[in-house]
Amino acid sequence: MPSEKMLMIGSHVVAEAAVRAGCRYYFGYPITPQNELPEYLSARLLEVGGTFIQGESEVSSINMVLGASAVGARTMTSSSSPGVSLKQEGISYMAGMELPGVIINMMRGGPGLGNIAPSAADYFQATRGGAHGDYRTPVLAPAGGQELVDLTFVAFDLADKYRTPVMLLGDGLMGQVMEPVIFPDFIDLKDLPEKDWIVDGCEGREPRALFSMFLGQQGELYQHNLHLQEKYDKITAEEMRWETNCPDDAEMVVVAYGTAARIAESAIEELEAEDLRLGLFRPITLWPFPKPALRELSKKVPKVAVFEFSLGQMVEDVIFSVGERAEIYFHGLPGGIIPTPADVADFLRSAAKGDGKVGRRIDV
Amino acid sequence: MITRTTFAGFGGQGVLLMGYVLCHGGMHKGLDVTYFPSYGAEMRGGTANCTVTLSDKKIASPVASKPDALVAMNYPSLEKFEPTVAENGTVFLNSSLFTETPSRDDIEVLQVPTAELAREVGSDRGANMVMIGAVCAKTGLLTVEETIKGMEGALKGKEKFFPQNQKAIERGFAFVADGK
Numbered sequence: 001m002p003s004e005k006m007l008m009i010g011s012h013v014v015a016e017a018a019v020r021a022g023c024r025y026y027f028g029y030p031i032t033p034q035n036e037l038p039e040y041l042s043a044r045l046l047e048v049g050g051t052f053i054q055g056e057s058e059v060s061s062i063n064m065v066l067g068a069s070a071v072g073a074r075t076m077t078s079s080s081s082p083g084v085s086l087k088q089e090g091i092s093y094m095a096g097m098e099l100p101g102v103i104i105n106m107m108r109g110g111p112g113l114g115n116i117a118p119s120a121a122d123y124f125q126a127t128r129g130g131a132h133g134d135y136r137t138p139v140l141a142p143a144g145g146q147e148l149v150d151l152t153f154v155a156f157d158l159a160d161k162y163r164t165p166v167m168l169l170g171d172g173l174m175g176q177v178m179e180p181v182i183f184p185d186f187i188d189l190k191d192l193p194e195k196d197w198i199v200d201g202c203e204g205r206e207p208r209a210l211f212s213m214f215l216g217q218q219g220e221l222y223q224h225n226l227h228l229q230e231k232y233d234k235i236t237a238e239e240m241r242w243e244t245n246c247p248d249d250a251e252m253v254v255v256a257y258g259t260a261a262r263i264a265e266s267a268i269e270e271l272e273a274e275d276l277r278l279g280l281f282r283p284i285t286l287w288p289f290p291k292p293a294l295r296e297l298s299k300k301v302p303k304v305a306v307f308e309f310s311l312g313q314m315v316e317d318v319i320f321s322v323g324e325r326a327e328i329y330f331h332g333l334p335g336g337i338i339p340t341p342a343d344v345a346d347f348l349r350s351a352a353k354g355d356g357k358v359g360r361r362i363d364v
Numbered sequence: 365m366i367t368r369t370t371f372a373g374f375g376g377q378g379v380l381l382m383g384y385v386l387c388h389g390g391m392h393k394g395l396d397v398t399y400f401p402s403y404g405a406e407m408r409g410g411t412a413n414c415t416v417t418l419s420d421k422k423i424a425s426p427v428a429s430k431p432d433a434l435v436a437m438n439y440p441s442l443e444k445f446e447p448t449v450a451e452n453g454t455v456f457l458n459s460s461l462f463t464e465t466p467s468r469d470d471i472e473v474l475q476v477p478t479a480e481l482a483r484e485v486g487s488d489r490g491a492n493m494v495m496i497g498a499v500c501a502k503t504g505l506l507t508v509e510e511t512i513k514g515m516e517g518a519l520k521g522k523e524k525f526f527p528q529n530q531k532a533i534e535r536g537f538a539f540v541a542d543g544k
Binding site: 005007144145173176177178179180262263265266267269270338339340341342343345 | 384387388391396397398399400401424425426427428429430517
């Protein structure tokens with residue numbers, strides 16, 4: 001049975017959704033602004049016969065995720081920016097070993113310890129692999145509320161389907177905002193496809209091994225990387241997600257993700273009164289970035305305005321997608337500042353006029 | 365319809381709880397709601413604020429450009445948030461604690477002696493419930509029944525506080541109706 005409508009903060013929403021998606025093993029280390037997530041699970045997992053461990057560090061926590069995944073569990077960890085940086089080594093090992101797992105990043109200001117205010121400056125880290133080696137991690141960017149529920153389920157499914165770590169990229173604001181949500185029923189773990197690669201004891205069958213080191217002479221690592229690349233190509237072909245709301249006569253389309261997209265949406269609503277015809281393009285997978293969809297849109301709309309909670313990261317993927325088909329404008333704010341819809345409206349007015357007063361035109 | 369209300373005051377004045385009550389009451393009424401708290405490194409003795417948005421359509425941004433109503437439970441909150449209030453907005457002031465009023469003349473002001481009214485119905489500690497009653501009555505966001513439902517939703521598991529809080533909410537409504 002789905003739940004009744006419940007009012008919950010974003011971090012609790014992700015935690016409850018993970019439990020219902022079959023996660024029974026959580027490993028993490030505290031960091032603001034996402035402590036409400038492990039706090040919730042520390043009680044909740046006990047109720048469903050799961051295991052909650054606060055590791056001695058982020059490094060140990062991600063390696064516990066790696067271990068639990070190797071024996072077939074649906075497992076996850078969560079943190080915020082500096083903590084996610086510490087987990088990167090483990091994520092690279094999981095990519096190399098082809099181990100599923102979910103990593104939640106409720107982003108805060110950086111670099112370094114930065115501050116505890118919301119930010120979205122980990123886009124590069126999340127979408128470009130994050131650690132060493134030729135790998136990618138699917139990245140889902142919810143805009144809060146019900147999408148936090150839905151994409152948490154998607155994250156676990158994608159991780160199992162492709163045997164890959166998957167990142168859910170939120171921000172500190174999203175973790176704290178309370179909204180109504182409805183949870184689907186608990187999945188039955190017995191209904192999930194059997195994992196024929198796990199290392200859970202080999203009595204009565206051939207032993208298996210999981211490793212990320214390939215020292216063989218016959219181009220073993222070369223073949224392994226080509227195999228991984230095939231998988232990433234398949235994910236790129238089949239798993240792009242985005243949302244578009246763009247009138248046919250729009251003079252400009254705004255590109256934003258996560259919380260920034262919601263603030264931009266309110267700005268667009270405010271500007272309707274001024275007869276500015278604007279659309280919104282919201283990437284939901286940041287990797288794979290929905291380039292073909294944005295490319296098609298940029299053939300019809302003369303201007304593209306990019307708004308980010310960073311000084312310019314996703315804008316690079318927008319440039320790759322749009323090229324010279326449309327004029328590109330950018331406005332970004334570093335971590336620690338929460339813009340209002342009025343602030344974004346100032347940028348959009350300026351971009352529509354092309355006067356350069358707020359934000360800047362990108363020279364492609 | 366879309367209405368944004370900012371609640372602000374000292375930590376411990378029940379500022380965030382007022383936001384929860386409005387949020388739960390709005391959801392009970394069938395509206396879309398968002399609750400956006402400020403959070404900082406400070407905890408005890410610091411300032412607290414939250415913004416609640418109610419709408420009959422899907423709410424995009426939980427962050428408000430200009431709140432339609434401001435509830436200031438102490439003077440620093442009035443100073444800080446007065447400039448953000450929308451033109452023709454409403455400001456609710458906790459006159460048990462301060463008597464200063466806004467310098468702007470394009471906003472409506474309601475001074476609520478929250479502590480005195482709460483004491484009248486049984487307990488000083490219901491000051492925030494008196495205030496949320498007054499806010500819902502004056503703005504028309506929720507009826508008294510919806511406000512009480514909101515309180516019950518916000519305080520689920522703490523049923524022993526319901527009767528006292530209900531009296532305080534009703535006192536807030538009566539204050540707006542009778543002007544005293």
